Amino acid sequence: MNRQHADTAVVGAGIVGLAHALAAARLGRKVVVFERDDFAVGASIRNFGMIWSVGQQRGKVYERALRSREVWLEVAAKTGLWAPETGSLHLAHHADEVAVLEEFLQLSDAARERGTRMITADEAVGRSGFARRDGLLGAMWSPTEVNVDPRRAIPAVAEHLAAEYGVEFRFGTHVRGIAAPTVSTTAGDWDCGQVFVCSGNDFASLYPEVFAESGLTRCKLQMMRTAPLAGGRALGPMLCGGLTLLHYAAFDGCPSQAALAERMGAERAFHREHGIHVLVSQTADGRLTLGDSHAYGPTLGPFADGAVDDAVLEYLGTFAGLPPEAEVTERWVGFYPSLRDGRTELVVDPEPGVTVVNGVGGAGMTLSFGLAEENLASR
Numbered sequence: 001m002n003r004q005h006a007d008t009a010v011v012g013a014g015i016v017g018l019a020h021a022l023a024a025a026r027l028g029r030k031v032v033v034f035e036r037d038d039f040a041v042g043a044s045i046r047n048f049g050m051i052w053s054v055g056q057q058r059g060k061v062y063e064r065a066l067r068s069r070e071v072w073l074e075v076a077a078k079t080g081l082w083a084p085e086t087g088s089l090h091l092a093h094h095a096d097e098v099a100v101l102e103e104f105l106q107l108s109d110a111a112r113e114r115g116t117r118m119i120t121a122d123e124a125v126g127r128s129g130f131a132r133r134d135g136l137l138g139a140m141w142s143p144t145e146v147n148v149d150p151r152r153a154i155p156a157v158a159e160h161l162a163a164e165y166g167v168e169f170r171f172g173t174h175v176r177g178i179a180a181p182t183v184s185t186t187a188g189d190w191d192c193g194q195v196f197v198c199s200g201n202d203f204a205s206l207y208p209e210v211f212a213e214s215g216l217t218r219c220k221l222q223m224m225r226t227a228p229l230a231g232g233r234a235l236g237p238m239l240c241g242g243l244t245l246l247h248y249a250a251f252d253g254c255p256s257q258a259a260l261a262e263r264m265g266a267e268r269a270f271h272r273e274h275g276i277h278v279l280v281s282q283t284a285d286g287r288l289t290l291g292d293s294h295a296y297g298p299t300l301g302p303f304a305d306g307a308v309d310d311a312v313l314e315y316l317g318t319f320a321g322l323p324p325e326a327e328v329t330e331r332w333v334g335f336y337p338s339l340r341d342g343r344t345e346l347v348v349d350p351e352p353g354v355t356v357v358n359g360v361g362g363a364g365m366t367l368s369f370g371l372a373e374e375n376l377a378s379r
Contacts, residue, residue: 002188006032006168009183009192011175011206014044015364016357017198018157019372022071024194025165027376032168032192033161034175034185040154042200044364046223046334048281048289049153050238051146052366054088054116055248058108061344062250064370066114069146071369078164081148081156082284088145089124089237090244091319093135096263097242099256101140107253116142128236130280130320145238149284150365178206180353194379197356201335207350214346216359219338220300222308223291225283226326233323235282241319243268243277249342271315274308278315288326290316294362296338304333336361345371355379 008024010017013035024031051072053065076083092098098118105112117140124139125131131139161167176184178197183190201218203211229235245251246261265272275294282288293308309331316322339346339359344367346359355375360367 003191005191006030007193009195012198012200014042014200015368019368020196020198021161021167023372023376025167034173035171036174038172043334043336044154045150047150048279049148049150050281053144054142055250057249062110065366067370068367072146075160079156079160083146083148086147087143087237089128089239090140091131091241092137093319096256096260098137100245100251100254100260103254103256104251114144132319132321147281152284178354180351195354201337203337203358207356210348210350210356215339215341216337217296217298218300219336220295221292221334222304223332224328225330226288227329228286230325232286239280239320247277270311276311278312
């Protein structure tokens, strides 16, 4: 079989792989993407579709998220991809939640400069009719969040790469091994000047020694989706409540976070034990996506826990109200690699010409485009 050639090879067609393929293609390189499955089935389609800049670590990572947001909007403008700039509301029904939000704004000049601010309860309900007014003390409005429908967005990005830049996709193709510049696959060998291994949850098949030393573990989450809302009703801003202030790194360092964590530990021990915080987004056809939970370990069972889903829905009701037609019609589990030590990504060069990119956790949709541009610029 004749050897084939590409300037850049990408292993994995999830959002991290697609982002690296786009960054390379924009530099004028011939790119091939290898994906073992026939279409995307992993974490990149099992998420909220939130481009969630506001939750990212302050500083460089937040700026990376904003750059990723720009790329999403550029792709949407070229392709017609559904990507409304909905923004987000952090709804606060307790004084300690208000305190954390106010402290975050004091610490984050960059977010304030982009319009993130506290608003009144009446203003919050005016922005989203789903916000629970009873007991609402206020909310933090952030205009930077973008909503995409992951099940449509991931294939659309791949189609855009192929049509706009001539990126070659080899779906249903396994990469057997890499000895740069040779990439050995079930569809033959390729000579590639640069290889990005973006293998997501399958992080032990290639360069297992890298992952053995990386500190990566797996995260399992549970999520749900409702039927379409009647009359094409829009959610408006994506929504969350107080538990989210304990989940995202953006709020680390806020003095009142400890008091919030203490209260939540006492009042919501089950939620804290199962890593539950609750977000709400919407799909292109009007369904609401709800979740999620977080369980960590090297090997995690494939089964969903009904009590976790019940806890998500119960907590959702404390800050938002759904219309009667929004019954849950889909439930699923997802898995992704996670770094539990505060790092936001794993980027390692195991041999010249090969870069492993992994460990973006649950922020792949939010960070990947910016991270990919940084990686291409430095190699």
